[in-house]
Amino acid sequence: MTVQPEPKASVLARCGQIVTGLREAAGVGAVIADLVSLRAYETDGLPAYRQTPLAVVLPETTEQVAAVLAFCQANGVRVVPRGAGTSLSGGALPLADAVVIGLMRMNRVLAIDYADRVATVQAGVTNLAISGAVGGEGFFYAPDPSSQLACMIGGNIAMNSGGAHCLKYGVTANNVLGLTIVTMAGEIVTLGGAHLDAAGYDWLGILTGSEGQLAIVTEVTVRILRSPEGARAMLAAFASNEVAGAAVAAIIGSGVIPVALEFMDRPAIHACEAFAHAGYPLDAEAMLIVEVEGSEAEQDALLARLAAIIRRFDPLSLRLAATAEESAAIWKGRKGAFGAIGRISPDYLCMDGVIPTSELPAVLGRIGEMSREYGLAVANIFHAGDGNLHPLIMFDANDAASMAKAEEFGAEILKLCVAVGGCLTGEHGVGIEKRDLMPVQFSADDLDQQRRIKSAFDPDWLLNPSKVFPLGAPPVLEAA
Amino acid sequence: MSGIAEAPGDDAGIVAAIRDAAAAGEPLAVSGNGGKRAMLRPVRAARGLSTRNLSGIVFHSPAELVLSARAGTPLAVIEAALAEHGQHLIAEPPDLGRLLGAAAPPTLGGMVAANLSGPRRISGGAMRDHVLGVRAVNGEGTVIRSGGKVLKNVTGLDLCKLLAGSHGTLAVMTEITLKVLPAPEATMTLVLPGLDAAQGVAALAAALGSPFGVSGAAYLPAAAAARVPALDPADTGTGAGVAVVRLENFAPSVAYRAGRLAEALAGFGAPRQIEDDGSRALWRAIRDAVPLPVAETDAVWRVSVRPSAAPGLVDALAATGARWFLDWGGGLVWIAAPAEAATHRVVTAATAAAMGAWMLLRAPEALSAGIDVLPPPPAVLARLTRRVKTAFDPRGILNPGRMYAGI
Numbered sequence: 001m002t003v004q005p006e007p008k009a010s011v012l013a014r015c016g017q018i019v020t021g022l023r024e025a026a027g028v029g030a031v032i033a034d035l036v037s038l039r040a041y042e043t044d045g046l047p048a049y050r051q052t053p054l055a056v057v058l059p060e061t062t063e064q065v066a067a068v069l070a071f072c073q074a075n076g077v078r079v080v081p082r083g084a085g086t087s088l089s090g091g092a093l094p095l096a097d098a099v100v101i102g103l104m105r106m107n108r109v110l111a112i113d114y115a116d117r118v119a120t121v122q123a124g125v126t127n128l129a130i131s132g133a134v135g136g137e138g139f140f141y142a143p144d145p146s147s148q149l150a151c152m153i154g155g156n157i158a159m160n161s162g163g164a165h166c167l168k169y170g171v172t173a174n175n176v177l178g179l180t181i182v183t184m185a186g187e188i189v190t191l192g193g194a195h196l197d198a199a200g201y202d203w204l205g206i207l208t209g210s211e212g213q214l215a216i217v218t219e220v221t222v223r224i225l226r227s228p229e230g231a232r233a234m235l236a237a238f239a240s241n242e243v244a245g246a247a248v249a250a251i252i253g254s255g256v257i258p259v260a261l262e263f264m265d266r267p268a269i270h271a272c273e274a275f276a277h278a279g280y281p282l283d284a285e286a287m288l289i290v291e292v293e294g295s296e297a298e299q300d301a302l303l304a305r306l307a308a309i310i311r312r313f314d315p316l317s318l319r320l321a322a323t324a325e326e327s328a329a330i331w332k333g334r335k336g337a338f339g340a341i342g343r344i345s346p347d348y349l350c351m352d353g354v355i356p357t358s359e360l361p362a363v364l365g366r367i368g369e370m371s372r373e374y375g376l377a378v379a380n381i382f383h384a385g386d387g388n389l390h391p392l393i394m395f396d397a398n399d400a401a402s403m404a405k406a407e408e409f410g411a412e413i414l415k416l417c418v419a420v421g422g423c424l425t426g427e428h429g430v431g432i433e434k435r436d437l438m439p440v441q442f443s444a445d446d447l448d449q450q451r452r453i454k455s456a457f458d459p460d461w462l463l464n465p466s467k468v469f470p471l472g473a474p475p476v477l478e479a480a
Numbered sequence: 481m482s483g484i485a486e487a488p489g490d491d492a493g494i495v496a497a498i499r500d501a502a503a504a505g506e507p508l509a510v511s512g513n514g515g516k517r518a519m520l521r522p523v524r525a526a527r528g529l530s531t532r533n534l535s536g537i538v539f540h541s542p543a544e545l546v547l548s549a550r551a552g553t554p555l556a557v558i559e560a561a562l563a564e565h566g567q568h569l570i571a572e573p574p575d576l577g578r579l580l581g582a583a584a585p586p587t588l589g590g591m592v593a594a595n596l597s598g599p600r601r602i603s604g605g606a607m608r609d610h611v612l613g614v615r616a617v618n619g620e621g622t623v624i625r626s627g628g629k630v631l632k633n634v635t636g637l638d639l640c641k642l643l644a645g646s647h648g649t650l651a652v653m654t655e656i657t658l659k660v661l662p663a664p665e666a667t668m669t670l671v672l673p674g675l676d677a678a679q680g681v682a683a684l685a686a687a688l689g690s691p692f693g694v695s696g697a698a699y700l701p702a703a704a705a706a707r708v709p710a711l712d713p714a715d716t717g718t719g720a721g722v723a724v725v726r727l728e729n730f731a732p733s734v735a736y737r738a739g740r741l742a743e744a745l746a747g748f749g750a751p752r753q754i755e756d757d758g759s760r761a762l763w764r765a766i767r768d769a770v771p772l773p774v775a776e777t778d779a780v781w782r783v784s785v786r787p788s789a790a791p792g793l794v795d796a797l798a799a800t801g802a803r804w805f806l807d808w809g810g811g812l813v814w815i816a817a818p819a820e821a822a823t824h825r826v827v828t829a830a831t832a833a834a835m836g837a838w839m840l841l842r843a844p845e846a847l848s849a850g851i852d853v854l855p856p857p858p859a860v861l862a863r864l865t866r867r868v869k870t871a872f873d874p875r876g877i878l879n880p881g882r883m884y885a886g887i
Contacts, residue, residue: 113786113788114689115682115685115689115787115788116685116786116787116788116811117685117688117689118786138691139689159634160634160638162632162634166632167631170605170609171632171634173609173638173641174605174609183860183864187860189858189860189861189864191861192837193786193835193836193837194786194835195784195785195786195811195835195836195837196601196602196606196784196808196811196812197595197597197601197606197784197812197837198784198837199837199838199839199854199855199857200854200855200857200861200865200883201642201645201646201650201865201868202595202608202641202642202644202645202646203861203864204641205608205638205640205641205642205644206637206638206639206641206642208638208641209634209637209638210637226688226689226690226691227691228691228693229691249543249544250543252542252543252544252545253542253543254662255566255662255663255665256662257661257662294733295736295740297732297736298732298733298736301730301732301733302730354628354630354631354632354633355630356541356544356546356629356630357543357544358541358543358544383632385631386630386631386632387544387630387631387632388631388632421628421629421630422628422630423628423630423633423635424635425633425634425635426630426632426633426634427632427634428634429634430634430635430636434635438635438636441628441635441636442625442635442636443625445622445623445624446624446625446626446636447636449618449622449624449626449639449871449872450626450636450637450639452871452872453637453639453642453868453871454637455867455871456864456867456868456870456871457864457867468636468637469636477867477870477871477874478870478874
């Protein structure tokens with residue numbers, strides 16, 4: 001289990017005073033300090049880690065966030081920002097001496113501009129609610145993390161969230177034009193706006209994916225896109241991971257970029273089929289879901305082109321959806337994957353490494369070997385077009401040894417991803433989960449440069465500390 | 481710039497040059513081929529450091545959509561290598577040699593350092609959006625890496641974003657990895673003549689708000705349109721401006737979408753079509769700002785605004801004698817005007833009123849050395865700018881003053 005820093009005794013001792021100060025900053029109704037209510041905030045989407053915070057504040061305005069942060073900075077109090085608490089890397093895990101700032105009450109859509117194709121929303125608006133707000137006019141917000149029904153745009157900014165369709169539409173960083181942020185010192189800053197190229201250093205770029213360590217985001221302006229005329233999927237089953245991997249390379253190499261290209265291995269197929277009855281091919285070692293967009297005729301043409309490529313790889317079966325309903329049936333199993341795994345295993349870890357797509361067969365082969373070595377089942381789901389691999393390691397959280405083995409297995413998979421030229425995380429973030437693996441991917445100099453940027457924004461390292469970077473004394477910048 | 485100009489052939493040479501300059505406390509003017517030296521503010525430095533000898537493609541995996549090259553590699557070399565595999569640079573970076581008075585071909589490092597994107601910015605994203613990984617040397621002479629060689633990566637802080645668009649003020653990039661994409665099979669441009677700026681931007685908004693995947697949307701006033709040979713004189717000779725809209729896709733899709741788009745734009749007239757080579761020539765011209773009539777002594781501004789604000793913004797410039805055209809659906813305003821402080825004030829005030837961002841791309845040193853070339857950041861952001869600069873370059877030796885005086 002990951003080591004956390006000692007709580008500051010001076011802060012714990014002043015708990016009552018701090019709660020009073022928070023109430024003055026954000027209003028009595030915004031502060032939670034009783035142990036029972038605090039328990040709701042002790043974990044996020046990585047429930048293996050739990051810690052009750054000192055207090056929780058639920059501000060409703062940017063100004064309240066600023067007042068709370070200014071108070072915390074002045075009193076040396078650590079702060080953990082939180083959206084919907086869906087982080088799979090423990091990004092919203094509290095510390096015992098930290099104040100959690102939850103943005104869920106900042107849930108208003110502020111402005112929608114179809115002519116300029118932008119929407120401005122508060123940080124606590126859910127990802128799907130943005131598409132919901134603009135869907136009536138035929139628009140949508142592109143990044144679509146699996147948790148999009150619950151997860152909030154503020155958290156999407158913090159983690160630079162992706163999704164199944166980012167092969168075509170990009171990740172969060174590619175779709176954000178403006179932010180209102182509050183620094184740890186309580187200063188409110190607006191960055192960018194409704195225009196494409198913001199001035200100066202790329203603040204939007206460095207903030208997006210900074211895991212809540214540089215500032216707290218309170219408002220977001222995103223690009224909205226006109227929805228395509230339609231979309232349809234195809235399902236292809238293969239006799240081996242190698243052949244499926246070769247088909248992926250052939251598809252990308254052909255010049256067709258499908259809007260989604262999802263890969264599932266045999267355990268994932270079986271788990272999802274048992275759960276969703278989507279008609280998945282149980283005789284296959286691997287399957288691909290390929291989705292294309294456009295008019296009916298364009299979909300037909302693209303699916304035919306892709307089917308011709310896939311047929312070169314002797315698929316066991318090939319199912320082209322003829323209608324949107326058939327397409328939804330193909331997606332049904334994939335979209336229920338996490339629930340499906342949850343049904344066959346009491347607990348699972350969802351890993352998030354990225355590999356060069358050419359390494360897929362070798363990496364899946366090695367993961368299979370490791371699964372036998374550790375005695376833990378694993379199912380692999382893979383955003384194949386962009387190399388983002390999600391091995392789901394099944395274990396029993398009530399058995400400490402099983403959990404320790406699962407964590408070790410997960411770490412070994414991520415080290416393998418780095419060893420073949422990939423990275424530790426493609427969309428879930430480092431958080432607490434992968435913090436101590438950072439030296440596997442980065443040299444001490446690389447990490448030191450990143451840590452100096454953290455210091456530039458938050459000199460005292462009060463904002464979401466003990467995540468992302470292995471513990472150590474924060475670098476001090478020369479006066480500037 | 482004068483004095484020693486080094487151009488090492490490897491990272492070790494870059495490291496040595498920076499450590500030497502840091503030890504001496506002497507600033508370095510950092511460049512690739514030096515083609516953007518006339519951009520932004522002049523750098524006063526006794527020493528120069530060029531990446532032009534760090535040249536060559538290191539890695540290209542077409543099926544993985546990834547290319548790595550050393551920073552001094554000419555963009556044309558990369559474009560040719562990609563074209564061999566039917567691929568292209570997504571952001572369509574411009575060659576501003578004509579505007580900047582430079583004959584040397586632009587390098588990959590220079591293009592990323594300036595974060596310059598072409599017409600496809602509206603659909604494909606900016607240059608910075610496709611930088612997957614970077615190796616660089618910071619102002620202490622330490623080699624740092626960020627990102628990697630895979631398409632998705634949220635591991636740690638994305639320093640690639642900070643380095644893209646930092647104009648060599650934070651670190652010297654030595655190798656860059658990009659996401660690349662298949663080039664479209666076919667392209668077509670719809671030309672809508674006889675529109676004023678407000679009508680033109682409205683037409684572009686209608687096109688960009690359609691489901692047909694528009695990848696280029698520009699408005700050229702008559703004087704700008706007349707400078708583009710790919711446009712038909714019948715379209716440009718009306719005295720009014722021309723809106724142009726690009727489709728890029730598989731050939732049957734382009735044909736289908738052109739028809740549907742013409743229906744959607746019927747209120748703006750019946751569009752003329754320009755196919756493949758003509759369309760490519762037109763957008764290459766727009767990419768490189770060829771439509772902008774520029775006198776040698778002019779200043780040039782590049783303004784980013786929300787598209788609907790563009791017509792009002794160019795109206796506000798009328799009294800200055802400025803020439804202009806619009807790209808990015810109206811979201812990018814290219815402006816040329818006599819290099820006077822008063823004109824600069826008009827441009828910056830009009831941009832501020834539209835809540836956009838301006839850049840004084842080029843001006844005679846007499847003007848650019850004494851005024852802001854980028855919007856001065858508010859106090860908190862100015863402090864963060866200085867602290868980020870210090871985090872990379874504590875002695876302030878890399879391209880000092882290039883973006884902001886004193887930084």
